[in-house]
Amino acid sequence: MDQQHETATMGMWLFLVTEIMFFGGMFCAYLVYRYNYFTAWDVGSQHMEIKWGAINTVVLICSSLTMVLAVHAAKLGNKKMIVFFLFLTILLGAAFLGIKAVEYTNHWNAGEVPGLNWHPSELGNADPRHVAIFFSLYFCMTGMHALHMVIGIGLLTWLLIRAQKGDFTSEYNSPVEMTGLYWHFVDVVWIYLFPLLYLVSHHHHS
């Protein structure tokens, strides 16, 4: 069992490395364009609603807390606690996605979706095409992140069902821990996305 736990842990960390490389491509594109089009980045991030971004950040960090508590409960073999904390984590994850949906709707209504619905206002002295690239990257990066959240919630739901059936004991709880690793990773990605996308204009006083 121990060897299986060790191999599973190693496997999950390796998978998370691939996820870093995956998001890394988009971060690379972000870096290149922020360096070259800083004005547009400044303007673009001012169109983000910091209130929602900040709330989402708190929501996700709390969900990581509930996830850790679920893993702890699994190691204790406490079925009721596992189910309770998994359920909370799912709830918080869903809340995050709900807020993201609100944000996306607001961006759509403001005509800030490149290619599909692009008629933004108040772009200052930034080149509109460059601001469009900012928004393209915003939607790609947060969209990919949201997709990973959806997958994560799916995994958590599967865990919830298994936990309710009594599958997890103090001897066998790897799936909870591995899903926890995945969930924390998705959280960390958001912690990078939030300042990079929302707080650019707070970096300096324009």
Next chain:
Amino acid sequence: MATAATVPEKTNYLNADYGIKSWLLTTDHKRIALLYLASITAFFFLGGFFAMLIRLELLTPAGDLLQADTYNKVFSMHGIIMVFFFLIPSVPAVLGNFLVPMMVGAKDLAFPRINLLSWYIYILGGCITLYAMITGGVDTGWTFYTPFSTTFSNTNVVLAAVGVFINGFSSIFTGLNFIVTIHRMRAPGLTWNRLPLFLWSNYAAAVIMVLGTPVVAITLLLVAFERLFHFGIFNAQLGGDPLLFQHLFWFYSHPAVYIMILPGMGVISEVICCFSRKRVFGYDFVALASIGIAVLGFLVWAHHMFVAGISLYAALVFSILTMFVAIPSAIKVFNWTATMYKGSIRLDTPMLYAIGFIGLFTIGGLTGVFLAALGIDVHVTDTYFIVAHFHYVMVGGMVMAYMCGLHFWWPKISGKMYPEFWSKISALLVFIGFNLTFFPQFIVGYLGMPRRYHAYPPEYQVLNVLSTAGASVLAVGYLLPMIYFAWSLKYGPDAGNNPWRAAGLEWQTSSPPPTFNFDETPVVTTEAYNYDEIDNQPQEAEVV
């Protein structure tokens, strides 16, 4: 040799269970390897079909067989199929899946169900890409350069990109499985410096798979998004940068060529040692060279972009780094040669392929060093010189190594021996056909014939005709093994556990192996290529 009474056939992985479900729902790494064998063989011949169309068109200077647009689709599909659906999976997914657990002395890979999932993902990616091809094809080249692929092409770019994207996960999961297996599931006594070099090579390739593939995944996804939603990330008219695509694409696709070649080099290490009856020369150097190739391979991607508009300074940096990456490969070639020196050489078919590999890979690799030199590269880039270079390393190198491995381990996989006469004829045809196909391409490329053109000036015709002639010989060389391998399944003599008297844990168990590989977990007490021990032992009694 006759059996006195009929001995019931020992249960092995092939006859342990019957029926299509036992194959499609298997978690046995050996069965999964055979599932891959079937699928990649099919893709190989499909890619070969497109190659045949290319070579037929290029028989004459005029573009008279195919229209230009169709020709663009043909070479694109040839490249996509051969790179993503044949070369990258070939040795890892077929031979690696079969042998990695056996060589570490384990019952299976670390994650058997993920292994099966890998194959299904491969099939899904393959089906989507095939669908893209059947419903109109894609004409961007396997390199999907923007803004043609994102804005101007009228073909199934998104479908093809999605197919390749999905297929990438097959690669990632296979690599992940190998890394964890080699780290965590080695038999007692099997330390890192007793590992067969096949494992070192597959380990290095697995690291590249895990680190590099996700980058091409996101890059292709961004191309798809750009095409679907009219983002402008790679489109200069919308403020984007086409070179960003090229950097992101080649960041994976250069290491990808090392994913392709490293497992093949692993095969060569095993075969050279066995048929020289000698331990490898400089085991540590060969093992570390695999890691060196993997690491350095990540640092050279922009040598595909020397004329794309990067700065001269950047070009100089990538030029020198590219020359460095040749060093570990050269170390391997020298060490294999030194292994053969004063060895007791046996020219069985696997050895013929291995020796062919060393020669042809050296030519391909050396021409790569020529290309690293900026002055030459500017002259020959986008000509047939490049085409010849990469076909020498990928076909003269990798495909020969794959054939080498198939012939070497066929007795273990099937329990049967193939006919030596026909296998040697095939090896000869492959070698002759290959050189006749691709050597003229060096010349014609140096003389200036551009690649990816369906028509060319008449002065290049003779060399092109030679090349096409060679391709038909090569085709026969590849078709023959299909026939005699199949023949051997029914009519070939039983191979026995270890027909080559080779070193390695996989040869200590029966051919074909039982489902869980070993009756007892082996214990390793010697270095990897203990041929002097093996050859000084009396012939062991056959384990039935």
